[in-house]
Amino acid sequence: MSNEQPIGFIDSGVGGLTVVKEALRQLPNENIIYLGDTARCPYGPRPAEQVIEFTWQMTNFLLDKKIKMLVIACNTATAVALEEIKEKLPIPVVGVILPGARAAVKATKSQRIGVIGTQGTIKSGAYEKAIRLKTSKSDVFSLACPKFVPIVESNEYRSSVAKKIVAETLLPLKNKQVDTLVLGCTHYPLLRPIIQNVMGNVRLIDSGAETVGEVSMLLDYFDIAHLSDNKKPQRAFYTTGSTRLFDEIANDWLDIEIAAKHIDLGGKN
CATH class of the missing domain: 3.40.50.1860 (Rossmann fold)
Structure with a gap:
């Protein structure tokens, strides 16, 4: 080669x-x-x-x-x-999953880790499994965000529509008190400023x-x-x-x- x-x-x-x-x-x-x-x-x-x-x-x-x-x-x-x-x-x-899981385990202080991804990724439980392989201490809170990829693919990731959808979608994670959030889809870093703004003082992990x-x-x-x-x-x-x-x-x-x-x-x- x-x-x-x-x-x-x-x-x-x-x-x-x-x-x-x-x-x-x-x-x-x-x-x-x-x-x-x-x-x-x-x-x-x-x-x-x-x-x-x-x-x-x-x-x-x-x-x-x-x-x-x-x-x-x-x-x-x-x-x-x-x-x-x-x-x-x-x-x-x-x-892209193992490196993201590894970084999340390393970053969390409170052992409360959030994972956002597509329906397929969240349904597979791949992040939870990967995080559990590294530590049994962490609580993992997963959330499917099916509307995020279409926003990015249609080049609307800086729009006011994107801000509204991200805020509404992430609402269930807001009260879980996670200190680390894995962007478990490679589309999501394009929405990173909006996600960060909604989640506040939470460490975002870009698995890609x-x-x-x-x-x-x-x-x-x-x-x-x-x-x-x-x-x-x-x-x-x-x-x-x-x-x-x-x-x-x-x-x-x-x-x-x-x-x-x-x-x-x-x-x-």
């Missing part, structure tokens, strides 16, 4: 760009390929079997691009498909950003990090949905000029 091969990132839509943003900061020499399945987003309400099928379709697309590592930058897909994909691929595969630390460690462990060679790193972005909307959000969030390519993964919507 060549160290110049790209790292592949997959997500149900634009959410995984929050992970890429951190990768561009921490791993500036790496070549990156990103695929967002915006046409079939959100994954949260879908049955697990369908999420696994879609995740495999995205994975196979990136394997054809000769990636050296796969980052499942989607909590819903991590919750249901990570183990199966990890087992079958010859390259390292990283999900935490994942990049793990990616960096694995690149070193497997000796596949791409060291500086004065070549401009390659960045390629693919989406199954509107390239215009994807580019708007990506340019705004990553602060680099992006022209995503549209692809069709086939299969049913």
Whole structure:
């Protein structure tokens, strides 16, 4: 395997760009390929079997691009498909749940941890399990936030509508006195200022950003990090949905000029 091969990132839509943003900061020499399945987003309400099928379709697309590592930058897909994909691929595969859980356990002082995510992620109990593996002391309060992903995907994450929806949705968590809140969906960091404002003095954990630390460690462990060679790193972005909307959000969030390519993964919507 060549160290110049790209790292592949997959997500149900634009959410995984929050992970890429951190990768561009921490791993500036790496070549990156990103695929967002915006046409079939959100994954949260879908049955697990369908999420696994879609995740495999995205994975196979990136394997054809000769990636050296796969980052499942989607909590819903991590919750249901990570183990199966990890087992079958010859390259390292990283999900976003364990790093987020680990960071939450490290951050909490009161042992009261909140987790917000899609219906699929919350239903899977993946965060509670991951946190329980690290400590039996913490109380975990989970809340599904099904309206958050559509706000981000429609590029309305700075709107007054977003503020209203976030405030209403997070109401049940307000009286749980959590001191740490895991943003258990890679779309949610785009709503971070609003979430922080609603939750007040609560430490927010960006599970996607935490994942990049793990990616960096694995690149070193497997000796596949791409060291500086004065070549401009390659960045390629693919989406199954509107390239215009994807580019708007990506340019705004990553602060680099992006022209995503549209692809069709086939299969049913």
